[in-house]
Amino acid sequence: MKTRLFLSTLLLIAASVLSGQDTGLLNGHIRDSIGDPIGFANVSLLGTQEGTMTNPDGNYELKVPAGRSYTVVISCVGYRTKQFAVRLEAGVNREQDISLQQDVRAIREVSVSARQERGSTFHRIDVEDLNYVPSTTGKVETIIKSQAGVSSNNELSSQYSVRGGNFDENLVYVNDIEIYRPFLVRSGQQEGLSFVNSDLVSSIKFSAGGYDTRYGDKMSSALDITYKRPRVFKGSSSVSLLGASAHVEGASKTQRFSFLAGYRYKTTSYLLNTLETSGDYKPQFSDFQTLLSYQLSRKLEISFLGNYSSSKYQFIPHTRNTEFGTKDLPLNLKIYYDGQEVDQFDTYLGALTFNWKPIEGLSLKLTGSAFRTSEEETYDIMGQYWINELDNTIDSETYGDSILNIGVGTLLSHGRNYLDAYVISASHLGSYQTGENHVQWGLSYQVQNFYDRINEWEITDSAGYVIPYNDEELELSKAKKSENHISYDQFSGFIQNTKEINGEKADLFITAGIRGTVWNFKQTTMISPRMTISTQPNWKRDMMFHLSAGYYYQPPFYKEMRMPDGEVNPDIEPQRSIHLLLGGDYIFSMWDRPFKLSGEAWYKWLDNLIPYKIENVRLSYAGENISSGFARGIDFKLNGEFVHGAESWMTLSLLQTMEDVEGDYALAWNGYEYVSQEAEMFPRPTDQLFTVGLYFQDYLPNNPGYKVHLNAFYGTGLPLSSPNEEQYYTNLRMRPYRRVDIGFSKVIKRETDILGERNPLRFFESIWISGEIFNLLGINNEASYLWVRTISDQQGIPGMFGIPNYLTGRRFNVKISVNF
Helix, strand or coil, X not given: CHHHHHHHHHHHHXXXXXXXXXXXXXXXXXXXXXXXXXXXXXXXXXXXXXXXXXXXXXXXXXXXXXXXXXXXXXXXXXXXXXEEEXXXXXXXXXXXXEEECEXXXXXXXXXXXXXXXXXXXXXXXXXXXXXXXXXXXXXXXXHHHCCCCEECCCCCCCCCEECCCCHHHEEEEECCEECCCCCCCCCCCCCCCCCCCXXXXXXXXXXXXXXXXXXXXXXXXXXXXXXXXXXXXXXXXXXXXXXXXXXXXXXXXXXXXXXXXXXXXECCHHHHCCCCEEEEEEXXXXXXXXXXXXXXXXXXXXXXXXXXXXXXXXXXXXXXXXXXXXXCCEEEEEEEEEEEEEEEEEEEXXXXXEEECCCXXXXXXXXXXXXXXXXXXXXXXXXXXXXXXXXXXXXXXXXXXXXXXXXXXXXXXXXXXXXXXXXXXXXXXXXXXXXXXXXXXXXXXEEEEEEEEEEEEEEEEECCEEECCCCCCCCCCEEEEXXXXXXXXXXXXXXXXXXXXXXXXXXXXXXXXXXXXXXXXXXXEEEEEEEEEEEEECCCCEEEEEXXXXXXXXXXXXXXXXXXXXXXXXXXXXXXXXEEEEEEEEEEEECCEEEEEEEEEEEEEEEEECCEEEECCEEEECCCXXXXXXXXXXXXXXXXXXXXXXXXXXXXXXXXXXXXXCCCEEEEECXXXXXXXXXXXXXXXXXXXXXXXXXXXXXXXXXXEEEEEEEEEEECCCECCCCCCCCCCCCCECCCEEEXXXXXXXXXXXXXXXXXXXXXXXXXXXXXXXXXXXXXXXXXXXXXXEEEECCCCXXXXXXXXXXXXXXXXXXXEEEEEEEX
């Protein structure tokens, strides 16, 4: 009996050992995009009964049968499902950490934070959509431009207008640090890389207005970017005809130290060669960013965000040939150039952050940051021009040829503009969440210093006469020369609370707060109360409504302070806007797929405004608070899976924004002559009455590795700024902006693909190749107008001509991207 018992025990032990040798062990941590553990996530082997679940700390262990390839599926409510391939030998242990992205398309949002966010004026943008979007600028900005209430009429620029505001009225934050851009940029051709590196992004939140008090002193929108918190080593790289990029990320074995770094290079000469002005375009833009984090203890973390950006632009123009005019009076402009433009924009940013979480629910953050920009804009360009009338007689042998010269002359432009500026900030952000309340507060101190030297002038010669003509002395048609050194500081603080009230018929969310700012350039104090109330009725249909109102002040920055002659106005004051918004959304299922319809009606009271003109992307301010006005409109967005597994959306916006500039005038015909009269209310430069956008994704049903991505936009024409420097009124408009970009991609290798040991592609997580067609329809969109004068009028022909400056034409781009 003893012998039998011994043999039975031995056999059981042997069977257990042999069974263990037939499996491998997969273990690791599952976290969300910001590094918090995800408990109770499902971990399973596709096509088998094997599976497990993470513990509350996000840890998991899963036995995997040895010697075969399996697909591991990670899923959790509220997150996107993730899959990856695994093959383990018997007895082998493999550690695999996973990061899951929140599923913004989920039909039901179950977490408190998600419901609070849904009830706010912010909406989250899926970072997965950044991978394939066809873009000539930054991918993040391209996605932002496709949102409701947002418009951009220049594909060479990453700047955008939100609900009647201009480019300088938008807030951008990265990891709670405010981001600035170069100030002297005049055109999209000069503009380099935007700050946000899409390879480093973890989450994106955007508000088109009515945002709460924690976001600073601007009047239009807020973009809140959070960079990744890496847990494992990864990287990516891409190369195209427009440049290249690469990034790496990773963490130490103990997870206490993490790093994130990215480099980008961009050149737009390929695009610029489609412009009507031929010449040598030599743009070179590059930047490097890094985010380093170290966990000093369980409760204290230190991080550093650094950025260096260099933008070099050299342009040697040769000739320009532009046809314009009307059907009855077709005209042609021919210019021969001499000279060049050389620009250099260098920006630096460094930010050090301490984040302390002494107890559960309490977060205390202290940040010190410094931004510096050094900018040079130099040009000497002479253009000799001819304006000719074209033959418009269809049966004529000279149809389309020049039949009459109606203007000839020379335009000489000179510029030597330099700017050195820095912004130094120290701030504290606090957050405490307990029960149904979420309290946030903050304090900040900021020093701004600007030193600029401006020297610009133009001289126009027409048929041997300088315009304006003076028989005693030589007059310049335009001249600006100044030297300014500005230094001032400001204090700001805020406190707000979000409270959730659960009732039988509805759940209610109330966010109320107050923001105060002391702007010491003119010893001005600004108080900004803001409130958002949202409710989710307990209906069968999943609907939510919100009402938001608040005060938004914008202290003048460097550009707003400068008057047209280049001098700084010492009496300048902050602009003010009062927002009122009413909106809601409806989440529903159609074709067994999730959809979301949202809409928002809004109104802005605007006063103490500083009027401006737009030329390409350059804003020229009046430097005085001499305007008041309003902006109003309604925005709609429908997004969802029009094609299973691929999110798309369409937007529609109606907008009207008007202003009344003190002392401004308009010319009116009294039957005998044009007389000057008060302009009263007229459209602001961003008055784009109607816009519609579409972002659509699709793939081949039987081969999802082949994908198509289409980005289309239509916007009615913007007001055309008056060529008269002292006049802001205008009744002219540019043509509508119409553009379609399309991209085709083929996935070469997926994450789930199992490759042999000799296949070199096994080292990469995924590989895809893309083909992009920019401006698919080849439409000549207008960026601005060149105003050319002649010394005398021909009969029926004006003495000043507005010639459109067209944007880029159709171009094809090829891009290869890899993840590892």
